[in-house]
Amino acid sequence: MTFSDANCFTCQSRRRTEWCVLSEDELGVIDKAKKSRTLGPGEILFHQGDPCGGIHCIENGLIGARKLDADGNSILLGMAYPGDTLGYRFLLSGEDYQASAEALKPSTVCYIDQSAIRFLLEKNPALGLRFLQRAARDLNEAEDRFLQSVTLSVRARFAHLLLVLKKRYEENGVPRKTTEFSMDLPLSRQDMAALIGIRPETMSRTIRQFEEEGIARFSGRRVHVPHTEKLLGALETDNIV
Amino acid sequence: MTFSDANCFTCQSRRRTEWCVLSEDELGVIDKAKKSRTLGPGEILFHQGDPCGGIHCIENGLIGARKLDADGNSILLGMAYPGDTLGYRFLLSGEDYQASAEALKPSTVCYIDQSAIRFLLEKNPALGLRFLQRAARDLNEAEDRFLQSVTLSVRARFAHLLLVLKKRYEENGVPRKTTEFSMDLPLSRQDMAALIGIRPETMSRTIRQFEEEGIARFSGRRVHVPHTEKLLGALETDNIV
């Protein structure tokens, strides 16, 4: 674990966080309470079962949420990008973490103890509403994933995933305006497989299928899509209103 | 649509709602703003695509959330019991309803306009936190459903569903202490099928399988489980930590 210096006032990701509704004074409370650290890929932020004593706020990088099954295989449940806050759910409900958090890319993350959070939640109702809006978005996303997992084919779910990763890639980097695009996938094959609820073998086969159909070309973690509309055609999204 | 009289102060379900943190005065705001109505089974509370102008609060009965696919088939997404509030997510995010709400049993539901809600959210931070806790619980539930849909067999998912319905049945009625139990299912076969992401035909076959194995006996909407531990044995829950 490496500690780093960070500053809430100059944080590039702040406008994406819930803290954007805080006054200067209130932001100072966060800034004083925070502890910052950097993680390399694979490093663990917290473990499933650990008590949740605060909130993690991602300044930059990429964090993944995992569960482990009995065989020791880890299942990637979701990803958190810069500006996302991690753990508010368990802080509020008082439960222990139900998943582990692991850096998927080199990341800088701040930890804010619950005392500061609770103080500000009492003081500024807008902060709670911000968290509530975040929860509402997360909830919509979770329900969509369930619906997709039971209504869409593996092909379509993988196409969805690629488009979501593209969107995130562009939000956190350089957007492209052309019909074609390339990007570096932040995930291993088996992590992508877990995200859409399939086995690594099926992931390999779906990738090969996409290559054979000219939808995308894969080389390691690099992916190139020559015609975005071909990828859109694999969505099968027509049949749900 | 039938209107009914209701009273927040004497409401039997209030202790389960978010309003339980309100003072007498604040409860009066809700009580004045609410409009109460009763619905028979099949009656629609609101439609997918309607604008969300307030919150629905279930006094008693059972409400289901549905989406429609292009074929006109309705997919049951979830259920709301007495004390649950419906629509806070869309109110906060300003979106239209993304699903319809339909009474599954005779129900009494109050509608509270957003102006009262927003007034109280600003005034009493504890109310926002209550909603946040609700959202956190809903989120955990949604993620569990996704995990189950990709890791568990149809058998196991149906066993889960029966146990959830049992829990709800006992919370809203008479609990039993014995190893066996009976209950009336509040759902049609196809609604149960949709909840666990399978087709009605597969639902029928799973029910027959349970009967053949002596796990449960079904007669119309009545279900009898002679040995609860047999049902627990069908959960296959061992392999997820």
Next chain:
DNA sequence: GGGCGGCATTGACGTCCGTCAAGTTCGTGT
């Protein structure tokens, strides 16, 4: 450098579940 362990790919095979079609039961309205 050599060996080891995790990730990825590929093939063969099996099975679970979706699809289609037909038939039955149930509920509702006239």
Next chain:
DNA sequence: ACACGAACTTGACGGACGTCAATGCCGCCC
């Protein structure tokens, strides 16, 4: 009471995806 439609059941069939096993690839550590 009868008729109609919706919900439910059952069977036959096929395909998509999981499972198992073998192999290749690559980075890491002794």
